[in-house]
Amino acid sequence: xxxxxxxKRSLSAEVYKYKKTLTLWLLILAPAxxxxxxxxxxxxxxxxxxxxxxxxxATLINFSVDPANFLFPFFxxxxxxxxxxxxxxxxxxxxxxxxPLSRFALYFAKxxxxxxxxxxxxxxxxxxxxxxxxxxxxxQPGLGFEEAFSFGFEYSLMxxxxxxxxxxxxxxxxxxxxxxxxxxxxxxxxxxxISFMIVVQGWEYAPYHPYGYSILATGGIRQExxxxxxxxxxxxxxxxxxVVMFTLAGVIQLKKRII
Amino acid sequence: xxxLIIQTTxxxxxxxxxxxxxxxxxxxxxxxxxxxxxxxxxxxxxxxRILLDLFHAEAGQVKLFGQDLSQNKxxxxxxxxxxxxxxxxxKHLTGxxxxxxxxRMIGVPxxxxxxxxxxxxxxxxxxKKAKNYSLGMCQRLGLASALLGDPDLLILDEPTNGLDPxxxxxxxxxxxxxxxxxxxxxxxxxxxxxxxxxxxxDVAIIDQGKxxxxxxxxGLHSNTSKFLEIELSNVEKAIExxxxxxxxxxxxxxxxxxxxxxxxxxxxxxxxxxxxxxIDVYQLKSSxxxxxxxxxNLTKKLDQ
Numbered sequence: 001x002x003x004x005x006x007x008k009r010s011l012s013a014e015v016y017k018y019k020k021t022l023t024l025w026l027l028i029l030a031p032a033x034x035x036x037x038x039x040x041x042x043x044x045x046x047x048x049x050x051x052x053x054x055x056x057x058a059t060l061i062n063f064s065v066d067p068a069n070f071l072f073p074f075f076x077x078x079x080x081x082x083x084x085x086x087x088x089x090x091x092x093x094x095x096x097x098x099x100p101l102s103r104f105a106l107y108f109a110k111x112x113x114x115x116x117x118x119x120x121x122x123x124x125x126x127x128x129x130x131x132x133x134x135x136x137x138x139x140q141p142g143l144g145f146e147e148a149f150s151f152g153f154e155y156s157l158m159x160x161x162x163x164x165x166x167x168x169x170x171x172x173x174x175x176x177x178x179x180x181x182x183x184x185x186x187x188x189x190x191x192x193x194i195s196f197m198i199v200v201q202g203w204e205y206a207p208y209h210p211y212g213y214s215i216l217a218t219g220g221i222r223q224e225x226x227x228x229x230x231x232x233x234x235x236x237x238x239x240x241x242x243v244v245m246f247t248l249a250g251v252i253q254l255k256k257r258i259i
Numbered sequence: 260x261x262x263l264i265i266q267t268t269x270x271x272x273x274x275x276x277x278x279x280x281x282x283x284x285x286x287x288x289x290x291x292x293x294x295x296x297x298x299x300x301x302x303x304x305x306x307x308r309i310l311l312d313l314f315h316a317e318a319g320q321v322k323l324f325g326q327d328l329s330q331n332k333x334x335x336x337x338x339x340x341x342x343x344x345x346x347x348x349x350k351h352l353t354g355x356x357x358x359x360x361x362x363r364m365i366g367v368p369x370x371x372x373x374x375x376x377x378x379x380x381x382x383x384x385x386x387k388k389a390k391n392y393s394l395g396m397c398q399r400l401g402l403a404s405a406l407l408g409d410p411d412l413l414i415l416d417e418p419t420n421g422l423d424p425x426x427x428x429x430x431x432x433x434x435x436x437x438x439x440x441x442x443x444x445x446x447x448x449x450x451x452x453x454x455x456x457x458x459x460x461d462v463a464i465i466d467q468g469k470x471x472x473x474x475x476x477x478g479l480h481s482n483t484s485k486f487l488e489i490e491l492s493n494v495e496k497a498i499e500x501x502x503x504x505x506x507x508x509x510x511x512x513x514x515x516x517x518x519x520x521x522x523x524x525x526x527x528x529x530x531x532x533x534x535x536x537x538i539d540v541y542q543l544k545s546s547x548x549x550x551x552x553x554x555x556n557l558t559k560k561l562d563q
Contacts, residue, residue, distance in 0.1 A: 005366070006333065013363035021351055086349070095347035095404070098311040099364045100337035258313040 010109035035128035046140040056144030077189040080172035126158040164217035167241035213238040270319035294459030295448040303448040340405030346397040350390035375403040395426040466558040490542040519556040
């Protein structure tokens with residue numbers, strides 16, 4: 001049986017098992033969280049928050065990206081846990097690895113579902129943010145959301161965050177795959193995030209900290225003339241970490257004793 | 260000799276420094292119900308995991324259907340259905356949805372799901388969430404997912420574990436029918452002797468990672484042991500004497516001792532030793548041979 005069929009089968013089974021799970025709701029509700037709060041703020045207090053001389057769309061995006069920068073890594077940690085823990089908690093690693101599919105196909109399917117979940121939720125987040133802006137044209141006219149806005153900018157920003165997040169996502173995926181423990185991956189993730197926030201205050205090597213790539217990638221967003229694709233250092237670093245970690249996790253999974 | 264469905268040669272396996280399997284050779288003939296017997300921790304599940312490519316043996320070779328497993332994993336495992344130890348079931352899904360997950364992995368038609376549900380008699384509960392299943396239903400669902408691909412070989416690890424007596428009988432009937440009516444070769448592990456005795460055509464006995472016996476079930480009966488029950492005066496002292504003669508005491512009460520023996524001469528030898536040590540022997544009774552006696556004799560687990 002060729003590898004393409006194996007990949008298709010693994011993927012189809014992998015997607016199906018999330019039916020009626022918390023994971024699916026998390027993918028939809030988590031990206032809606034910040035936009036919903038922004039909606040309420042702008043709807044209730046729009047004129048106080050956005051002064052006439054401010055750019056309404058730029059303000060909304062700042063309002064979205066700032067809390068998201070902090071919350072999104074937690075979301076990534078949870079998704080990494082859920083996609084691996086679904087097997088640990090049901091004792092099903094041995095079920096899937098005893099099927100007539102190569103270990104590579106099975107590993108790749110899980111990795112792909114994980115990455116897709118992160119991507120989809122970011123795209124939803126971008127969409128919800130745009131919807132908040134558009135809805136203000138009717139809910140709170142006059143804030144400045146009537147002005148044209150490049151949706152492409154918002155989605156490009158999401159793609160950049162996505163790429164810059166893959167590094168830490170791969171680390172979380174690796175830890176969650178190797179350990180049945182729920183606390184360990186969260187502990188390492190939180191420690192990673194907090195340690196970045198400390199070192200970024202003034203350590204010259206802080207930009208190499210994998211838990212900070214996505215924050216650094218959007219760092220210049222408040223500055224005049226911010227170009228999404230101008231400074232890609234964090235994105236490249238993130239991609240390198242992701243390639244290394246996903247490969248390492250794959251190699252270990254190929255040789256691992258499946259309990 | 261008929262075709263071998265499973266053939267392992269000199270399998271070695273370690274958990275860190277602990278040698279879990281020591282030169283395990285198994286030969287499972289086509290069409291057999293092959294009982295794989297051993298006390299807890301003897302290496303049964305480890306062997307099964309190696310047969311399914313979940314563990315990789317440090318030394319030795321596994322052949323399924325005459326082909327090397329490590330080279331042809333995907334092709335060979337498509338002819339194998341397995342139920343390993345505690346059931347692997349997604350609790351948030353229904354029984355039917357659990358089978359759908361497996362069906363998608365092996366690519367058989369949807370109609371197979373109803374067929375296997377009927378075989379394991381789980382139709383009525385197929386749309387209940389698996390978290391509400393009893394242990395017996397979980398085992399049957401596990402068996403259903405093993406049967407989905409219509410495999411030629413079924414590998415069942417302790418399939419009657421945790422079942423109540425009627426569940427055990429049902430599972431046994433199912434296994435025998437899968438073998439007789441559907442022509443499947445069945446590799447079955449258990450630590451329950453009477454279970455194996457009722458189903459198996461061939462057996463292997465494993466203890467501390469070593470194969471102690473392999474062959475026909477009948478062969479095991481003919482060339483080995485009986486039980487000797489001795490009624491006597493000083494049980495504690497007698498046990499010491501018997502152990503010093505390198506026999507295994509399987510049972511003892513305040514008045515008597517029961518142990519497996521191999522031949523008549525053993526009775527005389529034990530009797531003499533007891534009398535020489537001033538123990539009054541009131542009665543010597545040799546009982547019907549049972550698989551239990553054979554098993555204890557081979558594994559010498561109890562009372563040591």
